[in-house]
Amino acid sequence: MLHEPASTGGHDPAAAYKMRLGVWMFVFYCLFYASFVFVNLASPLSMEMIVFAGLNLATVFGFALIVVALIQALVYDWLCRAQEARFADQSDEGGQS
Amino acid sequence: MVIAIFLGFVLFVLALSFYLGARTRTSSGYYAAGGQIHWGVNGVAFAGDYLSAASFLGICGMIAVVGYDGFLYSIGYLAGWIVALFVVAEPMKRLGKYTFTDAVDSKYDSRGIKLAAAISTLVVSVCYLIPQMVGAGVLVTPLLGLAHHWGVLMVGAIVITIVATAGMASTTYVQFLKGGMLIIFSTVLVIAVCVRGFNTRPDPGGEARFYEYKSMDAVMEGNQLAVTEPGWQVLEVQENHAAKATFARLSSNGAESWWLVDGAEGPVTLRETQSVVETSDGRKLINGAPASADNQLRQVGNVETLRGQATAPAGSVSPAGLLAGMSDPETTVRRWKDTKLTDASGSHVTVYYSTLTPGNRLMRPGLKFKVEGTPLEKFDFVSLMLALFLGTAALPHILIRYYTVPNPAAARKSTIVAIAGIGFFYILTLFMGLGATMNGVLNPADSNMAAPLLARSFGQFLFAVISAIAFATVLGTVSGLIVAASGAVAHDFFDRYLNLQMSDQQKIRAGKISAFVVGAMAIVLGIVFKGVNVTFLVGLAFAVAASANLPAILMLLFWKPTTARGITASIFVGIASSLALILLSPDLYKLYGLDPTTAPVPFSNPGIVSIPLSFITLIVVSLLTRKATPEPDEVEAAA
Numbered sequence: 001m002l003h004e005p006a007s008t009g010g011h012d013p014a015a016a017y018k019m020r021l022g023v024w025m026f027v028f029y030c031l032f033y034a035s036f037v038f039v040n041l042a043s044p045l046s047m048e049m050i051v052f053a054g055l056n057l058a059t060v061f062g063f064a065l066i067v068v069a070l071i072q073a074l075v076y077d078w079l080c081r082a083q084e085a086r087f088a089d090q091s092d093e094g095g096q097s
Numbered sequence: 098m099v100i101a102i103f104l105g106f107v108l109f110v111l112a113l114s115f116y117l118g119a120r121t122r123t124s125s126g127y128y129a130a131g132g133q134i135h136w137g138v139n140g141v142a143f144a145g146d147y148l149s150a151a152s153f154l155g156i157c158g159m160i161a162v163v164g165y166d167g168f169l170y171s172i173g174y175l176a177g178w179i180v181a182l183f184v185v186a187e188p189m190k191r192l193g194k195y196t197f198t199d200a201v202d203s204k205y206d207s208r209g210i211k212l213a214a215a216i217s218t219l220v221v222s223v224c225y226l227i228p229q230m231v232g233a234g235v236l237v238t239p240l241l242g243l244a245h246h247w248g249v250l251m252v253g254a255i256v257i258t259i260v261a262t263a264g265m266a267s268t269t270y271v272q273f274l275k276g277g278m279l280i281i282f283s284t285v286l287v288i289a290v291c292v293r294g295f296n297t298r299p300d301p302g303g304e305a306r307f308y309e310y311k312s313m314d315a316v317m318e319g320n321q322l323a324v325t326e327p328g329w330q331v332l333e334v335q336e337n338h339a340a341k342a343t344f345a346r347l348s349s350n351g352a353e354s355w356w357l358v359d360g361a362e363g364p365v366t367l368r369e370t371q372s373v374v375e376t377s378d379g380r381k382l383i384n385g386a387p388a389s390a391d392n393q394l395r396q397v398g399n400v401e402t403l404r405g406q407a408t409a410p411a412g413s414v415s416p417a418g419l420l421a422g423m424s425d426p427e428t429t430v431r432r433w434k435d436t437k438l439t440d441a442s443g444s445h446v447t448v449y450y451s452t453l454t455p456g457n458r459l460m461r462p463g464l465k466f467k468v469e470g471t472p473l474e475k476f477d478f479v480s481l482m483l484a485l486f487l488g489t490a491a492l493p494h495i496l497i498r499y500y501t502v503p504n505p506a507a508a509r510k511s512t513i514v515a516i517a518g519i520g521f522f523y524i525l526t527l528f529m530g531l532g533a534t535m536n537g538v539l540n541p542a543d544s545n546m547a548a549p550l551l552a553r554s555f556g557q558f559l560f561a562v563i564s565a566i567a568f569a570t571v572l573g574t575v576s577g578l579i580v581a582a583s584g585a586v587a588h589d590f591f592d593r594y595l596n597l598q599m600s601d602q603q604k605i606r607a608g609k610i611s612a613f614v615v616g617a618m619a620i621v622l623g624i625v626f627k628g629v630n631v632t633f634l635v636g637l638a639f640a641v642a643a644s645a646n647l648p649a650i651l652m653l654l655f656w657k658p659t660t661a662r663g664i665t666a667s668i669f670v671g672i673a674s675s676l677a678l679i680l681l682s683p684d685l686y687k688l689y690g691l692d693p694t695t696a697p698v699p700f701s702n703p704g705i706v707s708i709p710l711s712f713i714t715l716i717v718v719s720l721l722t723r724k725a726t727p728e729p730d731e732v733e734a735a736a
Binding site: 012018022023025026029033036041048056063066070073080081084 | 165168169171172175176178179180182183184187188191417418420421422424425426457458460461462463468469475478479482486505506509510512513516517520523524527654655
């Protein structure tokens, strides 16, 4: 007895693309996050450096980690929707022919 | 007014629960709100679920006390949503039905996975429940004048009612309301902080006059201290190893007080502290006088100099200007620490003493997490950042929210809404925490109340609203946790592991009974862990979640040789190793009242050991068992 999934959306032809895209975007963010941890460990004093408008590197880097997460999320959604629309169009064309 | 707003909010939440409860008739409705929640509502509810007492009370409190190190939690908690969005959201929605167990077991139908995942859900939920309940107790004391345990009991009773009436539906709408209100009113609070601006002699909104702590000259020779000023008598001098400082007990006009000895030998300066003394005959003295409603610890926290100058109220400041002012090397901030002593008469003493910290030091990591310290201290920092990053996507009460939306695309979109709301809120935490640091509103004995006390300095209305939201914050998160935990017991364990063949109504009843039992456990733990910073406790819950659940989720999705036994073993190893490392760590030794240097585990954050260990276990066991027995899905495929 396998337990039935909740999704009622049926087969998603874009699933493989979305998973690949997600992994690449995850790797990119991972590197960004790891670089923050690395700079803190390797050169903690450099986090005091004023970058702009009186804000130090620690503040700018921290805010950037939050803002980049949101930008990446929006880009990911946009690319996923584009791919889903592409498959939906192909499916419609297939159905009409 | 404070109590009216607070009670009005609680009654509204309860009315909503009863209304939705009357419409919940199926187990799908109870555990997953029928899978019909709009992605926008679900996204805000995600924020309401995730922005727990740890985020609102704990992070703000930690930033107020240790500066940027508290903000590291904000960064790590938000970064974790990247793992949730890019790797977990859509596949989890496709694989599961009601719970985390459904998803990891979807390919295998394994009794071992059902048991392990149900236990894991229960353990992580309980670990996460403790700080929420502690936060509840913290809130009611200044708000309603009740003792800590009454606050915990009140939250427990309300949450059990919410969950037992309508399950995930009422939980979702409570979280939605609370998430939206938390973000809106936190923004209002930050604007108020910026409008007030800097003042080196803050008077919490006119509530209390700024208190000037005294200092006196003295001479130290060996262990003999002589005070220069007349009228003061030295009763004892104690060197405190935990604080790496020396304290003196002095008497003047019959009143005793504790002073920090600044200097080692020859001319020294004595600096006034605050103290709580519990005498052997049961009396409690605060700053030398009996504790009473009028004699409590003074609220603390101020900027001593701004860019090298003492400053009167200087008017509003921009958000960037506030951060820039606090980061300046010429800015000094008076921070408060505490340490415990036993005086010559055997009384237990807690001394609260201040130190001056330059702004550039406050506004970068290092005051709590010793990034410039020993390799072990650096290891601890990396371990924390790893657990925060990987923990979010493994929290059962977050994962079950993917089952409340109709399809995988809605799961993705709701995660993006959550990232926007949560990310914005986490930026606000830095301003709220620093606002508490510079406005003289900190309770030196409990950092958790920083944000509500900051709100109180702007008037009773904002205090009432912020406190009601903070209380709702606890309600929302605890409701989600209890839904997750009751799902683990009733759905995963009774229905699926024991295969009791329950009817839909029996499943709902089992869920409600489980909610009651888990809620009762949470009440007891919330009382036991009183006084511990809630963010610290949540950080540990993240480590347990990341160790127990994440390897199973990731390997199930990305590594084909994964077997049921591999997943089962990795979940058990993840739970056991992370819990063992936490229980034997220096921070927990402090909680036990033992010397932290004698703790068998030399670091406090277990993730960097327990997460890889769980991955390795899964790989090794999967490789071993794959050769021995084919997996059920392979058998089915072959058939």
